[in-house]
Amino acid sequence: MPADQPTILATSGGYRPAQRTHLEFDALVHHAVELSGVTGRRPRVTVLGTASGDQRFFNDHLHQAARVAGFELSTLDLFPMPNHDDVRGHLLDQDVVWVNGGSVANLLAVWAVHDLGPSLRVAWEAGVVLSGVSAGSICWYVGGTTDSFGPELRAVTNGLALLPFGSGVHYDSEARRRPLVHALVADGTLPTTHCTDDGVGLVYHGTELVEAVSERDGKGAYVVTRDGDRAVQERLEPRRLASP
Template sequence: MPADSPTILATSGGYVPGRRTQLELGPLVHHAVELSGVSGRAPRLGYLGTAGGDQRWVIAERYEAARLAGYTLSPLRLFTMPNVDDVEGYLLEQDVVWVDGGSVANLLAVWRVHGLDAIFRRVWEAGVVLAGVSAGSICWHTSGTTDSFGPELRAVHDGLGLVPYANGVHYDSEPRRRPLVHELVAAGELGTTYCTDDGVGLLYRGTELAEAVTEVPGKGAYVVTRRAAGAAAEERIEPRLLRRG
């Protein structure tokens, strides 16, 4: 079931500790499913672990979390080859596509080898909700900050650009994230940059930010813009608290 308009939920969260399992799907994932408008059947949740190398134990944990939530999880694996014949057809059958964290630089390179940069634009335009955490947030933007290249954070500039902004993730939990975003925006290396504390998501309708949402009380979203004389300015966007199921 397609969403009413092209929809992206880009987050720094989505998982919570499990009661009997390692983890469960958090309110951000449930919100992505709600955005799809699916009803009357088990939601179809496509899952991509490309950024972590499609590790089978990770996929198994996500399977279990989806089962507990009543969702049908279907992973798209690209290592060592795609596990489906028709990648675009597979993605179009999903209600939500959730992209996990890891190396955003490697994710983008592998996706382009398989034509997913063009495919995801068509899937997004068709109304499948695109969502994810960390690397799975940055990928939908033009650029962002990443530790994909080594321990020192750097800019990455080859995001899919479905939304025309840069993205900063883990804004409150990794000390270099916030100052580096400010430095790169002030220097003009990043454009307008939307950032999320851990547990917060950015909801885009089409190419514009509709709202910020959070699964953790007190956390924030932010927009960083360039001002005159090479300075950056940060404005907090107060997120709406999502209800826990």
């Protein structure tokens, strides 16, 4: 039961600490599932941990979180080789594709080697909800800001470009993100850029931004546009999601 139109939920959140398990899925992950429209069975969610090297211990944390949430979770691992014979078929069989954070530059390089981009586009066009956090948010855009290359943030501009915008993740929690986004938009390195405070996600139908949502109080989303040789920022007030 795919979503009725191509849908992306790009976030700077999705997890929260837990008591009995290492982590739980917070409201943003649950909202990705809601956007898929699945009913009558356990939602199928596959996680791509490419950006952090497909860490098996973290996969186990996610399986425990999925058990608590009532999701049927799988992983699409690319290290040391793809763990599914038919990668495109696996993606098309999901309700949600969730991409974890880490190095977006490495993620994009590995995805390119495996020609994963066209399969993700096919899944998106078929109504599989694409989502993720941090690197798993930037990847859907033209590019964004990243620490993939070292402590000093740099631009990455070879994203999948399903969304024709830049991405500014962790906009409130990492002090260098905001000024670099503004500089990159002002000089034309990035197009109009959509930014999220930690705990905030942006919902797109096709390439249209339709809503900002949040799993935390007091957080914001932002649209940064170019005006001559400067950047201009507009704040969007997210809708507060109910905690699962």
